[in-house]
Amino acid sequence: MVRLKTRYILFEVLYPCDTPQAKQSSESRAINTGILLRHHRVSPSQISAKTIAQEVRRSLQTNFGDYGLGKAGSLLQVKYFSNRTSTGIIRCHREDTDLVLMALCLTNRIGEVDSLILNAVKVSGTIKKVEQYAIRRSQRFLAAVQRNDKDILDDFTNVTANEEDQDD
Template structure:
């Protein structure tokens, strides 16, 4: 029996602030939200797994035509989507996950009815859904620590810091390596955690 191997892409949907509110001084007490939190906000209510599937399929067709569409058609599935954290886990066959990754990378807007600018960031490619979930939890904790560090630094100086970038990390976080280790290599004991057998 042949076992079909899959890859799980952990994806963050980021919403760039077109008004550049992080560069303006805070005018109201609620306006001093750190930039790291502004960039990672919840998705609109219309964004769901079906919309993500349509976005991916349209992107693959635009980049790779009918060839790409046919290659991902049987295996593409959105396993998890959280509108609160704008995080999704997408399953695709191991041989063709790079087609989906390319389509997500070139996405600049969510389709109608949302029609909003976005950046879709693939943060982890894994052979098991469990490893993708663990990475999502680790990154959520890291984002919380960044926001707390940015809030502390802005409270200490009394002025909202414009230098707080999305990659600014709290001091002492030596375990952060944003771009290395995106792809998780198969280990001999790894098996796919599919619920559809």
């Protein structure tokens, strides 16, 4: 008997478009901080774990049809979503990770809220590692905003390699 293999996908909702009030508040800040804060906004209450799951299913249906939805939808579940930080975790079957990643990549809206990017950040085999990664990532993000450091975000791609060395 083989164990059921799953993957956990950490994603975040980015809001790249300017709203008038965001523009006003970002003008007083340094450019880099303004950019970061404009993209990482608090999600409106229409977005919840339920609507995200619906949206992923809808995107699977339009892009991959009945077969894709049936294949990837079996284990699909939104494990966690926080409106405050606009980050969440999706669980899916190991073989269908790519389908779910593509479904996230190919959509620009959740329910009625549109003009957003669903940005998948990390894929892992255990939910614990995803959580740890999310915490580290948001700490670095906060530090970047506070210090107004310019090259913090560039280093995000290296986070896995460095941090895993420490864990070992």
